Structure formats: C-alpha cells, structure tokens
Amino acid sequence: METKILVINAGSSSLKYQLIDMNGEKVLAKGICDRIGPGGHIKHVTADGRKYEADVPMPTHAEAFDAFMSAMTGEEYGVIRSLDEITAVGHRIVQGGAIFKESCLVNEKVIEDIEALGELAPLHNPAHVLGIRACIRCLGDKVPQVVVFDTSFHATMPPKAYMFALPYEYYTKYQVRKYGAHGTSHRYVSGRCAELIGKKGLRIVTCHLGNGCSISAVKDGVCIDTTMGLTPLDGLMMGTRSGAVDPSAILYLMDKEGLTPAQMSDILNKKSGALAISGVSNDNRDICEAAFAGNERAALSRDMQNYQIEKYIGAFAVAMGGLDAIVFTGGIGENSWETRGDVCHDLGCFGVKINDELNRGTRGKEVELSTPDSPVRVFIIPTEEELMIARDTLALLKQ
Numbered sequence: 001m002e003t004k005i006l007v008i009n010a011g012s013s014s015l016k017y018q019l020i021d022m023n024g025e026k027v028l029a030k031g032i033c034d035r036i037g038p039g040g041h042i043k044h045v046t047a048d049g050r051k052y053e054a055d056v057p058m059p060t061h062a063e064a065f066d067a068f069m070s071a072m073t074g075e076e077y078g079v080i081r082s083l084d085e086i087t088a089v090g091h092r093i094v095q096g097g098a099i100f101k102e103s104c105l106v107n108e109k110v111i112e113d114i115e116a117l118g119e120l121a122p123l124h125n126p127a128h129v130l131g132i133r134a135c136i137r138c139l140g141d142k143v144p145q146v147v148v149f150d151t152s153f154h155a156t157m158p159p160k161a162y163m164f165a166l167p168y169e170y171y172t173k174y175q176v177r178k179y180g181a182h183g184t185s186h187r188y189v190s191g192r193c194a195e196l197i198g199k200k201g202l203r204i205v206t207c208h209l210g211n212g213c214s215i216s217a218v219k220d221g222v223c224i225d226t227t228m229g230l231t232p233l234d235g236l237m238m239g240t241r242s243g244a245v246d247p248s249a250i251l252y253l254m255d256k257e258g259l260t261p262a263q264m265s266d267i268l269n270k271k272s273g274a275l276a277i278s279g280v281s282n283d284n285r286d287i288c289e290a291a292f293a294g295n296e297r298a299a300l301s302r303d304m305q306n307y308q309i310e311k312y313i314g315a316f317a318v319a320m321g322g323l324d325a326i327v328f329t330g331g332i333g334e335n336s337w338e339t340r341g342d343v344c345h346d347l348g349c350f351g352v353k354i355n356d357e358l359n360r361g362t363r364g365k366e367v368e369l370s371t372p373d374s375p376v377r378v379f380i381i382p383t384e385e386e387l388m389i390a391r392d393t394l395a396l397l398k399q
Contacts, residue, residue, distance in 0.1 A: 003397075004028070004085055005390040009092040010131025012123055013037055015064045018386045019072060019079060019086070022394050025387060028079040029072055033064035040064070044071040052077040061127075061134040069138060088144040089135050090393035092184065092385065093128045094232075095121035096149030098175050103152065103392040106132060106145035114147065120179070120230065146393040153183030154216070154223050161225040161319075178234070180216070180226035182208045185383040189329045190218040192381050196368070203320040205313050208383065209339065210330035211239035211282060215309065217316035225319055227312055233268055236308045239282035242272035243308065277301040284332045284339065306342045313347060323350055323376050329383040335363045344369070344378060351375040 003023060009016040018030040031044035033056075040058030045051045052071050058064045071077050080086070091106075097117045104110060111132055118125040132145060154162075162178040163171065170176045186206045193204050204218045213236040216226040227235025237243040245268070254264050275282035278301035280290045290298035317323035326347075327333075328340055337360045344354045353374035358367065362380060370378040 002085070003087045003394060004080065005393050006086050006089045006135075007092070007386040007389045007393075008089060008131050008135060009386075010061060010127050010134075012127040015061055015068070015131060017068055018390075020387065020390045022087075022390060025390070027386075029077075030386075031068055031071070033058060033067055036061060036064050040067070042067050042071065044068060044077055046077060046079055050077050061130045062137055065134045065138040083139060086139065086143060088146060088393050088397055089139065090146045090148055090389040091128060091132055091135070092389055093147045093149045094124035094151070094181060095179065096151045096155075097179065098177075100147070100149045101152055101155040103146055103148040103396060105396055106147055110147060120175075144393075144397060146389075146396050148184060148389040148392045150181045150183045151179045153187040154178075154180030154226050156222045157225060164230075176230060178226070178229045179231075180214070180223075181228045181232040182212070182214045182216075183223070183226075184385045184388045185329060186214070186216040186218065186223065186226070188384050188388045189327045189381040190216070190221065192366075193325050193327050193379055194221065196379065196381075197325065197377060202324045203317070203322050204325045204327060205316050205323065206327045206329065207309060207313070207333050208330040209309070209328065209332035209336075212241065213238045213243075213305075213309075213330070213332070215312045215316065217320050219320045225316060236312065237277070237305055238273045239284075240270050240273045240275045242268045242276075274301045274305060277304060284336055288336065288338050302338075302342075306339060306346070309339075309343050310346050313343075314350075317350065325377045325379065326352070327379050327381050329381050334365075334380055334382050337362065340369065340378075340380070347376070352378060354378050 005020050005022055007018045013036045014032060014034040016032045019028045021028055027047055029046045033042045035041050036058045040056045042056050043053045056067045072079055073082060093114055095117045097120060099113050111129060114125055115129045164177060185208045190204050190206050194202055201220050206216045206218055208214050212232055214226060214228045217224050233241050235243050250264060274287055278287045278298040280286055280298050287298045287301055291302050332339055341359050344352050353371045354369040355371055359369050364382055366381050368379050
C-alpha cells in the first residue's frame with residue numbers, strides 16, 4: 001500500500017513543503033512558496049530534477065497551497081496524479097509549550113491550543129495555524145493532519161534545567177520557563193548517532209548550528225538540557241540573535257535609548273549576533289572569508305561563537321557525567337570545516353581528536369570525523385527534520 005506524507009512548514013510569509021513516499025522514505029518533490037501576502041513566488045523541484053519557478057499571486061496561505069498542489073499534480077512538474085494520493089499531512093510547529101509533549105492528530109481543540117501559545121512564538125505559531133487551516137481547506141477534513149512540535153523533544157528536561165530563578169508565580173500564571181527549540185532536529189541526529197555507534201546509554205551533545213543555533217544534552221536518548229529558552233533567542237549567539245545577555249544590559253539600553261519592548265525585541269532578534277559583531281554579514285561563509293582576510297571584527301565574531309559552543313559542550317558533558325559523542329548539524333555544522341575544526345581542537349582536554357583532512361574535505365555528508373584513538377566520537381549528521389515529521393505522522397496513523 002502506498003503511503004505518501006506531505007510535510008508542511010508554514011511561516012508568516014512562507015510555506016515550505018516536501019512530499020515523501022514512506023515506502024523507502026523517498027522525497028518525491030519539495031519546494032517553497034514565499035512572499036505570501038504582498039506578492040507570491042514558488043520554487044518547486046522533483047526527485048528526478050525537474051524544476052519550476054514562477055511569480056504567483058499568493059494573498060494568503062490558501063493560495064500558496066493551491067500553487068504548489070497544482071505543481072505537484074500538473075503534467076509537466078507533477079509527481080502524483082491527484083490530491084487523493086496524499087495519505088496524511090505532517091505540520092512542523094515551533095512552540096508546544098507545556099501542553100504538547102508529543103506529536104498528535106489535529107482537531108479543533110489542538111488548533112486552538114496552538115493558537116493560544118502564539119504569545120510564546122508570535123512569529124511562528126500563528127503562521128502554523130494559518131497553514132493547518134489552509135491545508136484542511138485544500139484537502140478536506142478527511143485527510144489526517146498531524147502536528148509535530150520543536151519543543152516536544154525537550155519536554156524530558158528536569159525542573160532544575162527548565163526553571164528560571166524568577167518569582168514562582170510567573171511560572172504558574174504564565175508558564176514562563178525554558179522550552180527549547182530545534183527539538184525535531186536534535187531528536188533525529190542524536191538517534192542517528194546512536195545507530196551509527198551501535199549501543200545505548202550514550203551521552204551525546206548535539207550541535208544544531210545555522211543562522212539559528214542551539215545545543216542539546218542527550219543522555220540515553222533523552223534530552224536533559226538545551227540552550228534555547230522560553231523562545232529561540234536564548235543560548236548561543238546566532239546569525240542575527242544575541243543569545244544569552246545580562247538582563248541588566250537590556251534594561252540599561254532600553255532606558256538609555258528610550259526603546260519599547262517591541263523595539264528591543266527587534267534589536268535582539270534581528271540586529272544582533274554575528275551580524276552585529278562582525279559588521280559584515282549574518283552568513284558564516286562571509287564572516288569566515290572576512291576573518292581570514294584580516295577583518296578583526298569578523299575574527300572576533302568567530303571567536304565568540306566558537307567559544308560559546310565549546311563552553312556549552314563542556315557544561316553539558318558535566319551535566320551528563322561524561323561525553324561519548326558530539327554531533328554537528330545545520331547549515332554551519334554540516335558545511336563549515338572552520339567552525340568544526342576550531343571547536344574540536346579546543347576540546348582537546350576531553351581527548352577529542354579529529355581527522356583534519358577529512359574535516360576540511362567534507363560538506364553536508366554523514367561522516368565520522370574522529371580518529372580511532374579519540375575517546376569522544378565526532379560526527380557530521382545532516383539533519384532530516386521533514387523525515388522525522390513524516391515518521392511521526394505515519395506512526396500516529398497506525399495507532
């Protein structure tokens with residue numbers, strides 16, 4: 001029996017999709033609809049290399065669905081004959097709060113709860129709801145819809161890891177605590193790492209490094225801590241996000257500059273991080289190029305981010321009582337040999353040793369970088385969040 005899962009990641013002005021044949025877990029087609037609202041543009045590519053790109057009016061997510069559904073069923077760029085071949089839909093949801101500790105089937109109550117959590121992820125959850133409703137409108141309510149939460153994998157953190165030292169009433173009234181993010185990615189790469197090593201009881205630090213960065217401590221398959229907090233702003237410095245900052249510095253700047261909370265949020269999320277320090281770009285490739293050309297601020301940006309990565313790996317090794325493996329994933333983790341090399345060499349105190357030639361020559365491929373005599377194994381594992389969502393969707397269909 002054919003089982004084709006459509007995986008959806010809806011943003012405020014974009015909609016990414018993949019259609020996966022679960023008989024062999026093969027991606028049949030993928031693409032993105034962006035500039036939803038003011039314009040509309042679709043990029044669509046099939047597994048056999050056919051590509052379609054065009055400007056298409058997309059006032060709402062509903063028109064975006066219509067656009068890529070037409071591409072997937074069309075004669076020239078199609079991979080299915082009709083929408084009836086879609087078995088189910090899996091949706092990526094950023095924030096599940098304390099309500100959703102695992103993936104679940106969609107009903108009206110689930111949609112309302114996701115919408116209510118919008119305060120914790122205002123750039124994401126409202127858009128996810130639009131995506132779910134547009135999908136139901138397009139496919140009907142007979143096609144099962146499943147939601148998979150970025151926060152679910154981190155739901156196993158103990159209170160000592162997720163609580164903030166704020167008045168307890170803010171936790172009980174507003175659920176202010178650490179939730180983490182990138183959980184679907186951390187779940188996939190930590191599970192794949194355990195498969196590659198071939199045993200249980202492992203202590204793994206997973207490093208999802210891209211424009212957004214997070215690191216997780218995974219002990220025996222369970223997340224015990226992660227760097228992102230109430231929102232994806234906390235933890236490491238990122239492309240445009242500040243990461244962890246002394247709260248007093250924020251209050252001081254708001255007072256000095258007369259900034260509103262919204263303005264301060266914009267600075268912390270969109271005008272900080274590597275972009276702010278380097279003065280060059282939020283793209284790690286540009287920053288590395290500038291740093292090696294002698295740009296001191298670009299070099300400082302690299303040093304700061306690498307230092308923070310190393311510091312969190314060390315802290316999480318202590319939290320887990322040791323370290324068996326480190327995984328690099330995400331755009332930087334998978335492709336930047338410079339970042340991997342600097343971080344691993346500075347972790348020599350843990351006995352970390354990598355093959356420098358292999359590291360320099362590897363981009364975006366699954367490979368073990370550690371040498372045979374390294375007590376800590378080091379891997380590049382390209383993340384497969386969409387596949388993880390599809391697997392969860394299929395598992396729920398079988399229940």
